[in-house]
Amino acid sequence: MSVVLVDAGGTNIGSVRYALQRLGVDAALTADAQSIRSADKVILPGVGAAAPGMARLRELELVDVIRSLTQPVLGVCLGMQLLCEHSEESDTACLGVIPASVRRFEETPERCVPHMGWNRLSPVAHHPLLKNLEEGDWAYFVHSYAVPVGDYTLVSCDYGMAFSAVIASGNFHGMQFHPERSAQVGAKLLKNFLEM
Amino acid sequence: MLSRRIIPCLDVRDGKVVKGVRFRDHVVMGEIVDLALRYRDEGADELVFYDITASPQGRSVDRGWVERVAREIDIPFCVAGGIRSVTDAREVLHAGADKVSINSPALERPDLIDELAAAFGVQCVVVGVDSMRDADGEWRVRQYTGDPTKTRSLARRTLDWMVEAQRRGAGEIVLNCMDTDGVRQGYDLLQLAAARKLCAVPLIASGGAGTPAHFRDVFTQARVDGALAASVFHSGALSVPDLKRYLQQAGIVIRLQETVGHE
Numbered sequence: 001m002s003v004v005l006v007d008a009g010g011t012n013i014g015s016v017r018y019a020l021q022r023l024g025v026d027a028a029l030t031a032d033a034q035s036i037r038s039a040d041k042v043i044l045p046g047v048g049a050a051a052p053g054m055a056r057l058r059e060l061e062l063v064d065v066i067r068s069l070t071q072p073v074l075g076v077c078l079g080m081q082l083l084c085e086h087s088e089e090s091d092t093a094c095l096g097v098i099p100a101s102v103r104r105f106e107e108t109p110e111r112c113v114p115h116m117g118w119n120r121l122s123p124v125a126h127h128p129l130l131k132n133l134e135e136g137d138w139a140y141f142v143h144s145y146a147v148p149v150g151d152y153t154l155v156s157c158d159y160g161m162a163f164s165a166v167i168a169s170g171n172f173h174g175m176q177f178h179p180e181r182s183a184q185v186g187a188k189l190l191k192n193f194l195e196m
Numbered sequence: 197m198l199s200r201r202i203i204p205c206l207d208v209r210d211g212k213v214v215k216g217v218r219f220r221d222h223v224v225m226g227e228i229v230d231l232a233l234r235y236r237d238e239g240a241d242e243l244v245f246y247d248i249t250a251s252p253q254g255r256s257v258d259r260g261w262v263e264r265v266a267r268e269i270d271i272p273f274c275v276a277g278g279i280r281s282v283t284d285a286r287e288v289l290h291a292g293a294d295k296v297s298i299n300s301p302a303l304e305r306p307d308l309i310d311e312l313a314a315a316f317g318v319q320c321v322v323v324g325v326d327s328m329r330d331a332d333g334e335w336r337v338r339q340y341t342g343d344p345t346k347t348r349s350l351a352r353r354t355l356d357w358m359v360e361a362q363r364r365g366a367g368e369i370v371l372n373c374m375d376t377d378g379v380r381q382g383y384d385l386l387q388l389a390a391a392r393k394l395c396a397v398p399l400i401a402s403g404g405a406g407t408p409a410h411f412r413d414v415f416t417q418a419r420v421d422g423a424l425a426a427s428v429f430h431s432g433a434l435s436v437p438d439l440k441r442y443l444q445q446a447g448i449v450i451r452l453q454e455t456v457g458h459e
């Protein structure tokens with residue numbers, strides 16, 4: 001099985017790559033359209049901001065490449081947000097392969113932004129990506145923007161308000177938390193993705 | 197509900213984990229990756245590595261051990277010590293660290309906080325603040341605390357600096373209360389509660405943990421997001437699983453699973 005990590009300049013690429021190595025998969029880091037099209041699985045990592053993230057994909061001429069993929073695709077953190085239609089972060093048009101939009105968390109005295117730390121997952125749908133995932137499993141989040149709960153939500157999370165922790169539409173999937181930094185729960189979900 | 201974080205801190209000196217009392221007299225505690233794995237297995241929520249000699253020596257973190265830790269560890273970790281430019285931070289983040297923490301270099305040149313936040317997003321940028329109460333009762337920041345012969349007192353008030361750091365793009369603040377550090381008499385609840393009021397980003401308490409009740413108090417009274425400690429864990433005086441069970445029984449939201457070894 002060939003797995004590629006889209007090299008769009010995110011700083012967590014190394015961590016995601018190591019997490020896959022711990023599962024026995026050596027993922028290539030690439031920005032090459034042909035390698036991405038021909039891979040069995042494609043992962044779009046990314047830490048950073050939406051506008052530079054999209055600018056980088058345009059610069060690499062990968063926008064249409066990613067949109068037209070038919071194999072399982074997984075976006076992680078900002079990578080997930082880039083799969084959505086639009087992000088409130090700098091009013092950015094994203095890839096639009098998952099019919100969702102990204103909003104900023106509202107700051108309140110009880111809610112620090114960024115949402116940083118371990119929070120519990122609540123599966124709300126049945127999906128192969130969620131195999132063996134249990135209600136209340138912990139995952140590690142670091143983000144200021146989030147996708148509201150909608151038809152595309154597979155797992156929700158509560159941070160004073162419910163938001164999407166895992167989303168999917170067709171072959172495109174996204175995880176808002178960092179599976180590469182979510183200990184055994186993260187490894188379980190990455191393994192499920194590799195087995196899809 | 198977001199859990200409160202328990203964060204063992206590993207002070208790194210010349211590639212080994214060390215611990216001193218009140219930032220002095222360092223003793224070698226063990227190998228970096230071994231200790232990191234031990235804490236991961238015990239259920240630590242996050243790890244912080246401070247290269248305590250990097251800043252006083254005017255050099256950056258050695259990225260070799262950052263990469264070794266990143267390969268082995270599946271919980272988040274933050275690296276601090278001598279990061280004084282976007283280039284330094286990029287090296288450490290690309291080596292696999294989740295966050296960088298800056299302290300003395302941010303005091304030298306506060307624009308560094310803005311530059312890092314613009315380059316990597318605020319979620320990567322932790323500002324560490326070393327603070328001491330002066331004779332006049334004010335908390336003020338200290339610089340170059342990794343080396344007692346180079347430590348400097350600054351005129352800057354701790355709380356003012358925290359507010360400025362957030363305005364510039366700090367995504368998290370670690371407040372290290374030096375008066376209580378290493379002596380295990382409890383966190384500086386007064387100072388941390390004052391800091392909490394001015395801190396809209398996650399606040400991590402550091403300095404003074406000795407008993408499980410100290411952790412409970414800092415979560416319930418100062419409402420910090422995480423509690424960082426070093427010697428109390430390294431010495432075996434407290435174990436992370438026992439501490440977390442205690443905190444859960446005290447009604448604090450804590451991550452309590454996966455405290456057993458990995459597959």
